[in-house]
Amino acid sequence: MSYPPLSLHMPRTMRGESVPPPNPHLRFAGAGEMRRPPVDSDPYDMHDLAYNLVRVLDDDGEAKGEWVPDLTAEQLRHGLRSMLKTRAYDRRMMRMQRQGQTSFYMQCTGEEAIACAFQMVMQKGDMNFPTYRQQGLLIAQGFPLTDMICQVLSNEKDHLKGRQLPVMYSAPEAGFFSISGNLGTQFVQAVGWAMASAMRGDTKIAAGWIGDGSTAESDFHAALVFASVYRPPVVLNIVNNQWAISSPQSVAGGENISFASRAHGFAIPSLRVDGNDYLAVYAAASWAAERARRNLGPTLIEWVTYRVAPHSTSDDPSKYRPKEEELNWPLGDPVERLKQHLIRKGEWSEERNVQLLAGIDAEINDAAREALKYGTLHEGPKASPATMFEDVYKDMPQHLREQRQQMGY
Amino acid sequence: MMSKPVLPRRTMIEAIREAMDVMMERDDKVVVFGQDVGFFGGVFRCTEGLQRKYGEARCFDTPISETGIVGVAVGMGAYGLRPVAEIQFADYVYPAYDQIVSEAARLRFRSAGDYTAPMVIRMPCGGGIFGAQTHSQSPEALFTHVAGLQTIIPSNPYDAKGLLISAIENDDPVIFLEPKRLYNGPFNGHYDQPVVPWSKHALSETPEGYYSVPIGKAAIRRKGSAVTVLAYGTMVHVAEAAVTETGIDAEVIDLRSLVPLDIETITASVAKTGRCVIVHEATRLSGFGTQLAAEVQERCFYQLEAPILRVTGWDTPYPHAHEWDYFPGPERVGRALMQVMEA
Ligand SMILES: Cc1ncc(C[n+]2csc(CCOP(=O)(O)OP(=O)(O)O)c2C)c(N)n1
Numbered sequence: 012m013s014y015p016p017l018s019l020h021m022p023r024t025m026r027g028e029s030v031p032p033p034n035p036h037l038r039f040a041g042a043g044e045m046r047r048p049p050v051d052s053d054p055y056d057m058h059d060l061a062y063n064l065v066r067v068l069d070d071d072g073e074a075k076g077e078w079v080p081d082l083t084a085e086q087l088r089h090g091l092r093s094m095l096k097t098r099a100y101d102r103r104m105m106r107m108q109r110q111g112q113t114s115f116y117m118q119c120t121g122e123e124a125i126a127c128a129f130q131m132v133m134q135k136g137d138m139n140f141p142t143y144r145q146q147g148l149l150i151a152q153g154f155p156l157t158d159m160i161c162q163v164l165s166n167e168k169d170h171l172k173g174r175q176l177p178v179m180y181s182a183p184e185a186g187f188f189s190i191s192g193n194l195g196t197q198f199v200q201a202v203g204w205a206m207a208s209a210m211r212g213d214t215k216i217a218a219g220w221i222g223d224g225s226t227a228e229s230d231f232h233a234a235l236v237f238a239s240v241y242r243p244p245v246v247l248n249i250v251n252n253q254w255a256i257s258s259p260q261s262v263a264g265g266e267n268i269s270f271a272s273r274a275h276g277f278a279i280p281s282l283r284v285d286g287n288d289y290l291a292v293y294a295a296a297s298w299a300a301e302r303a304r305r306n307l308g309p310t311l312i313e314w315v316t317y318r319v320a321p322h323s324t325s326d327d328p329s330k331y332r333p334k335e336e337e338l339n340w341p342l343g344d345p346v347e348r349l350k351q352h353l354i355r356k357g358e359w360s361e362e363r364n365v366q367l368l369a370g371i372d373a374e375i376n377d378a379a380r381e382a383l384k385y386g387t388l389h390e391g392p393k394a395s396p397a398t399m400f401e402d403v404y405k406d407m408p409q410h411l412r413e414q415r416q417q418m419g420y
Numbered sequence: 421m422m423s424k425p426v427l428p429r430r431t432m433i434e435a436i437r438e439a440m441d442v443m444m445e446r447d448d449k450v451v452v453f454g455q456d457v458g459f460f461g462g463v464f465r466c467t468e469g470l471q472r473k474y475g476e477a478r479c480f481d482t483p484i485s486e487t488g489i490v491g492v493a494v495g496m497g498a499y500g501l502r503p504v505a506e507i508q509f510a511d512y513v514y515p516a517y518d519q520i521v522s523e524a525a526r527l528r529f530r531s532a533g534d535y536t537a538p539m540v541i542r543m544p545c546g547g548g549i550f551g552a553q554t555h556s557q558s559p560e561a562l563f564t565h566v567a568g569l570q571t572i573i574p575s576n577p578y579d580a581k582g583l584l585i586s587a588i589e590n591d592d593p594v595i596f597l598e599p600k601r602l603y604n605g606p607f608n609g610h611y612d613q614p615v616v617p618w619s620k621h622a623l624s625e626t627p628e629g630y631y632s633v634p635i636g637k638a639a640i641r642r643k644g645s646a647v648t649v650l651a652y653g654t655m656v657h658v659a660e661a662a663v664t665e666t667g668i669d670a671e672v673i674d675l676r677s678l679v680p681l682d683i684e685t686i687t688a689s690v691a692k693t694g695r696c697v698i699v700h701e702a703t704r705l706s707g708f709g710t711q712l713a714a715e716v717q718e719r720c721f722y723q724l725e726a727p728i729l730r731v732t733g734w735d736t737p738y739p740h741a742h743e744w745d746y747f748p749g750p751e752r753v754g755r756a757l758m759q760v761m762e763a
Binding site: 138140170171172174175179181182183188189191192193196199200201202203204205206207208210211217229230232233234236237240402403404405408409410 | 451477478482483485487488491492493494495496498499500501515518519522523526527528529530531532533534535536567568570590591592636679680681683
């Protein structure tokens with residue numbers, strides 16, 4: 012018997028197509044349609060939640076179903092403020108980069124709800140292990156913008172002394188782990204941190220963050236297996252923004268399966284959630300955090316969203332995806348959706364929104380002005396070059412002292 | 421005159437185990453884990469009894485994932501624990517290389533001290549046991565090249581315990597290489613002679629309880645005036661044998677710590693002898709010996725009477741059947757010693 016020649020499958024690239032591609036295995040439930048299982052559910056009883064979508068806000072901005080979180084109007088307004096601030100901050104940093112005040116920047120446009128709402132379930136002492144696209148975790152908790160900008164500018168007041176690429180913040184006081192350029196590494200570190208908390212009988216929880224593209228890294232799998240084995244208090248977040256630079260999520264293995272469902276092979280409960288729905292994010296994050304705090308173990312959450320912005324300031328998405336794709340994205344804009352919800356509840360108005368935006372712009376301008384006083388990447392003061400030899404080790408060894416001397420310090 | 425107290429004699433395995441025991445006792449933040457280290461006590465018995473004594477939350481088995489082992493150790497270190505992670509064989513550290521190089525080594529620097537990785541990664545290394553390609557490697561150069569790491573390799577039980585205690589107390593990541601051919605006895609490369617147990621060697625005397633050997637200090641194993649031999653791990657014993665067999669009055673330096681390196685001891689010796697032979701088991705190209713040769717050349721050029729020679733493993737993967745053709749034994753080292761004396 013003879014067989015036809017073999018051929019390799021190349022995932023659909025989605026180029027020129029609208030996202031998400033029609034996939035019979037993955038559904039987008041309407042708002043309020045998905046059940047909210049008890050937090051101590053057996054992962055085997057939750058498989059449906061990994062192939063559908065937890066949504067709270069409907070197209071008219073009404074909150075529906077079992078996942079409607081218990082949030083006050085003030086908390087919702089805080090969410091709106093955080094997201095708007097994150098977006099405005101990103102815009103401003105883009106401008107600084109374009110003006111040559113720094114070398115590089117990464118926006119999270121369209122993904123603001125995920126980090127901003129998630130941060131609201133974290134408590135003092137808990138620890139996030141973010142990627143470079145969770146600036147919302149800092150902004151939602153009111154982290155000083157000036158400090159963030161100084162890092163982006165690598166200036167004299169950059170807490171990281173000009174050592175790190177812009178956006179690779181580190182803020183222990185904000186439960187924000189040092190960001191690494193190496194994708195995926197933080198995911199398994201979050202598991203280790205959570206293991207430590209449990210080993211010490213502590214009450215703190217950890218959250219790991221990873222993008223859809225980076226789930227292909229081996230540390231993603233290592234994180235899941237360690238989380239599965241030891242069941243530490245960790246929430247494992249996959250931000251599926253459909254793209255990894257120019258590669259669609261299908262190239263990461265998402266063509267016919269959800270990322271949430273990866274948890275099933277590890278007996279970890281998982282949720283697939285509308286990442287552009289502030290209420291759904293808050294509700295799912297609370298659910299997972301509650302599981303962690305009650306020692307019920309890890310949860311994997313796939314946040315379905317869309318990377319509206321270019322990957323970074325070095326990227327041009329028009330080279331690999333059509334503009335319409337962003338416009339056709341079915342889950343809309345997280346900011347607009349929450350705003351609409353608040354207006355519908357009678358807790359917000361367009362006028363108040365305009366005022367809020369003006370206030371945010373002023374705040375960011377003030378922060379930027381303040382930060383610029385301490386220099387920019389190419390101009391003005393920065394940390395002494397001698398400081399580059401510090402913190403390699405706790406105590407500077409002889410060879411580094413010699414090299415510092417050779418440099419003239 | 422007071423008589424010298426009689427100290428217990430230990431094998432390298434016992435000494436290493438005792439270092440972890442001592443530190444787990446002293447500091448409840450010290451945790452030990454890796455493949456088969458918990459219930460079973462490690463494939464080389466280095467962690468035997470620790471789980472029984474300290475419980476599963478302090479000493480436990482992990483999945484077979486080196487990146488997972490080191491990755492969770494980094495997270496634990498950031499939390500405030502002092503993880504001592506074991507990689508079953510140094511040959512299997514590569515899946516963890518990203519976590520070691522990109523994370524553990526750089527965490528303090530990139531976060532300006534916000535977060536640190538006070539961890540030890542223990543791994544049996546080296547050949548001479550018919551371990552072939554994946555149970556014999558000496559990957560130290562892959563670590564000494566990385567800013568932010570300290571790399572240690574003991575050659576005897578006394579140092580193994582004292583250095584491991586120092587490593588665990590150290591606030592930065594330490595790569596702790598354990599020459600497995602030395603686990604049960606000193607080995608000088610004479611594979612055809614009966615195995616000598618540690619109990620016959622002076623450096624198997626190790627004090628009870630806590631003591632430390634400072635990181636970054638070499639030890640002069642044999643004083644001499646004709647040539648300086650720089651060695652570490654198993655090669656210290658090989659070098660000593662070669663010196664005895666050739667009758668050359670060599671000064672044998674056991675580096676113990678590769679980074680940070682004890683430059684003073686090295687340069688003082690070479691300045692005195694004017695000759696230098698470097699010996700390591702690892703392959704030659706870009707091996708740690710290259711660095712040692714460069715340091716000696718830069719710092720002792722005018723005192724040198726002869727070219728610096730290196731005796732190393734060949735630039736091939738570690739073979740099985742040709743173990744003793746590959747392993748830099750006392751004969752090869754002896755030849756280099758004679759060659760450097762003739763120059
Ligand atoms: C280990 C590693 N490989 C490659 C890169 C280069 N790189 C930086 S970002 C990126 C895409 C990541 O995509 P994804 O995980 O989906 O996150 P997103 O940027 O969409 O938030 C790549 C390939 C890297 N930083 N680290």
